[in-house]
Amino acid sequence: MIKNLSILLFICLIILQFFGPSLPEVSNINPNDLIDNNPEIPEDIKTTLQVSCYDCHSNETKYPWYSSIAPVSFLVVRDINHARDELNFSNWEDMSKLDKASALDDISDVIIDNEMPMAIYTAMHRGTSLSNNQKESLVLWAEEFSDHMFD
């Protein structure tokens, strides 16, 4: 009985594999990228953003091998699409100043609130969770960077 069930489950997963949505596109050349266009951003902030945020919030996603395997692929596709929709650093210079200010304020909020990076992401990607120091400097940077736009 159990054997039959597991075979059925396996077949279902194989079928699911063919119906899975395709992974969001990756592009490493993004003329409107935040980091590329703002060389004044401190090195440690650049690194934090690239290591802990850019996988979902930019077009430069680095997919792990298992991300195209159903049912994981469904989660990955959903989360990355949602993340890029909320904030895509690759399109930064395309945004209005007002939207940039709101995005920077969102960054502070989600970092202070420990909403981001998502727990499931940091559990699967070693070295992506933020230390208290990193959180503090990211929040300070976001506030300064925002203020600087309205000098």
Place this chain on the structure above:
Amino acid sequence: MRNPLIIMIITFFPIIFLSFTHKNKTIQTSKAADVNYIIPNDIQEIINNSCYGCHNNDSKSIKSKMKLNFDKLSTMKIGKRVGKLNKIHDVIEENEMPPKKFLKKYPDKSLSDEDGEKLASWAINMASQYINE
């Protein structure tokens, strides 16, 4: 023995009272310092009715308070304030606020289309004035 206590209270009360009024005064001056940030009476009324209940200093909802606190908006740094104001505009336009769940419980807190429009355009106008290009 009772008299010294009463005298002490009488002497200290004005001091305590004065220290409070003094505090209020400094808050007011810092508000007045930013002449650009104005909440007209009709907007203040809309905010009081539909937003302020959760988005204030003493709010029980820490999350609502963190995302937006009207008591702090006037003293915030410009960048942060612009971000918040722009978000007020966005969530009103998208009908995300006040939350539907909340309105089920308190239908009188709902925003009319007209008031929503007023609040959203006030917020975006306040935010836009800081852009100097």
